[in-house]
Amino acid sequence: MELHFILKVSFRASSDVTPASDMIGKYLEEANRTILVKGAAEGQGAQVVKWNVNDNKIELLIESGRYVRAHDALMRLRKPLAAKLGKEFRIGLRGIEVESFIITMPAEKPLKALKIPYVNSIEYENGTIKLYLDVGESEIENRVPDRILTLMEDKIQQQSYGGKAEHWQLLWQSEKREHKFSEDPTQAMLKAGWLKRGASRGQWIHGPQSTQMFRTFERIVLEELLEPLGYREMIFPKLIPWEVWQKSGHAKAVYPEIYYVCPPKTRDPEYWEEVSDYYKVTHEIPTALIKEKIGEPIGGMCYAQCPPFWIFLQGETIPTDEFPIKVFDRSGTSHRYESGGIHGMERVDEFHRIEIVWLGTKEQVLDCASELHEKYMYIFNDILELEWRKAWVTPWFMAQEGMTGVSAQSGAGTTDYEAFLPYRGEKGEWLEFQNVSVNGTKYPAGFNVKCQSGEELWSGCSGVGLERWSSAFFAQKGLDPANWPEGFTKRVGKLLKGIRFL
């Protein structure tokens, strides 16, 4: 069974259309041979299979396959018909009334119960799903039926191949190294007083020693990579409103992992007095009352770091010789609601990352990615002396929209950098500590950024997660500076003392 559309619909006219009946019949018959099959393969177009005039209504039954979908057919019919009715009969077309719209599509098995906007019900029988749509004129004009169709096809595909399509392909692997350390580095740092758990979930407070290590990693990235490659520092915002995630695509699937942000409904202290008074008397926070007194979420805390940068470029046309544009941000924290349980620094809800972003033509963007790969190779092999590997994986920007597989744009995609963790053993999972992504046209298109020359713009990004670098490095090298590689030791300088406790 192929995709099939059945649309029962009327055009509403300004007066009785009976006098135009013949003209309408001829027009529809011709349309069935021309505009309703144009661009579609044999037998794949739309057809008006029944029609009738009834006072001021032209009732149609349109059926179609995937190409020239029934609702598109309706749109193709409208304008020429309106012109004929106006010219020949001085009758206007006033609107569209949908009586029923049923889409039938193949599926191996029924889907679980779903609430989809504009879908009245979903039925399953004999390898097909029937969608009963509840759409009107404006939904048809806004292509809502197409979005519903795409959504359903994704769900059917996910149900059949779900989870299987996560892509992973080894690109490069370093030599094996001998490791003198085999403990969980977070536990070792805790014992050594380098850090402590923060008061919130998956959160750490870094003492002077741990912070010194983060700043050393940062300096390596600045001096060995960002400065030589001509990256300029910027400050990206850290509270992300929906608008940004709508344009970046995150609004499609990021919900389970967001820390949502809600503003107070008002700044009026009297409005909040009840909450303050409750706290002062009971010494407990009235969280349910506060939830009533705050507004709906305006977005969330920074999740992926680069999307808010694009607001800087949004809607702009940029001189061709500005490209490639290379910037980075290290001005604040990222936050993800991670899965429960106790984890170390390698899986945190609050983390610190240098986010590197570049854009230009496809060629420039691919070149920038190569430059970065080269510098990272030097840093991980010659300065940090890590045991690590690179793999081509489901792109960052697809994974975060809930997609699997690889990108459709050739050359676009994500390279993950993974490190061996001795404490997990030879067969243990390696740690993703870094990535380089070429995101194709996704961001420039989403934020409407143009190049003066008219050439297509691509972009890329690379996230340096300081918690991840720390987890990888100290898992392999341990906390004793005697076992650290020379290139790192000399950049750390004099080791800071921590705060001692009794």
Added chain:
Amino acid sequence: MELHFILKVSFRASSDVTPASDMIGKYLEEANRTILVKGAAEGQGAQVVKWNVNDNKIELLIESGRYVRAHDALMRLRKPLAAKLGKEFRIGLRGIEVESFIITMPAEKPLKALKIPYVNSIEYENGTIKLYLDVGESEIENRVPDRILTLMEDKIQQQSYGGKAEHWQLLWQSEKREHKFSEDPTQAMLKAGWLKRGASRGQWIHGPQSTQMFRTFERIVLEELLEPLGYREMIFPKLIPWEVWQKSGHAKAVYPEIYYVCPPKTRDPEYWEEVSDYYKVTHEIPTALIKEKIGEPIGGMCYAQCPPFWIFLQGETIPTDEFPIKVFDRSGTSHRYESGGIHGMERVDEFHRIEIVWLGTKEQVLDCASELHEKYMYIFNDILELEWRKAWVTPWFMAQEGMTGVSAQSGAGTTDYEAFLPYRGEKGEWLEFQNVSVNGTKYPAGFNVKCQSGEELWSGCSGVGLERWSSAFFAQKGLDPANWPEGFTKRVGKLLKGIRFL
């Protein structure tokens, strides 16, 4: 009319107390002369003015003034009476039943309608307020009546003196300087392409030029102040759960200005599928539905920067020779829901600050504050060449708890640094761009941090707001490097180019 308490209450005993009636009468009579007036001035203690035994109940009417409050009197009576009843009559005291508890307090005028926990009603007549409390045994044990009293006295005082008590006292003022610039610096930076508005309220995206200035200010603070004074960098968390604000005192009054953070109720993708599907079909975010699907607020985004640091020290006893402990954090953003309207960079919802914290004995903490004042003086006079002044103001930590006036601990308090803004004119408001606060015992006490020697611990903090420094400096010096002081120019180095647009 003085403060007055009338408490009608019973002790519930394990059996009929009639046989103990004589003993009880004598005990209460004696108590009226001893434990109920102990520590109170003549006529200021509590008195049992009526009593009665009724089966297994000892009914009391206790009246009092401010000292030995009626509910304290009840607590003083309980233990010895229980001992006597047990020893002489083998009767146990099982609990307390409050019939009514009325507090009368003077007030110039009635208060507005209030919802206070454990208060049934509030009446006003002839210069007095009557509170009808609804408390039981555990509230009395937890001193709820005292908290209600404090709260009401604060409200009455605020109503009488509200707003008047904001403290401001000039400490020092620089020489007047000639300013070659008189524009609003944010507007000038916008025009020059140094920054752009972010997508959220009161939020900016800083381009390479503006970021370079922030980093220059940061370097000045690092090289001229933090390093010479021996401050160690740490990383403080940026999502602040209630626990932190309960201990820091912010939970008393910070509600109108917080960006609240709510986690998803679950990370299960199926739970969020409805939201994703809604977005994919309509391209609109279902914010009301999301609000239903997120949990109650767990806290907020970073507001004041130092409170979460204290979790690192919480409950610890620290060796005496560790003090003074000097640390700082510059790892992320702070967020405040500011009053509406369009503002420049001087009043933002999202900002960047170096937070400096120190703790030790009172003497050490005051010395550290002096050192900082000296370094700031050098930076503002000799490097940035600003026109500025210092004032002694209502302490930071009191203002943020909704209090006015000055601290009760002598030596504790906040010094604000204010800069003249030429574009606002000679009579315009100066900009607070910096503060130094000595917070007394507040934080060590709130987070239970102890010194090995047993000496009382104090702490201080100082916030370097980079947006504020920028606003002050560029308001006086403008954007043309020719007009910048030598000390600043040489530290900026080569000026970065911004991103050009057509």
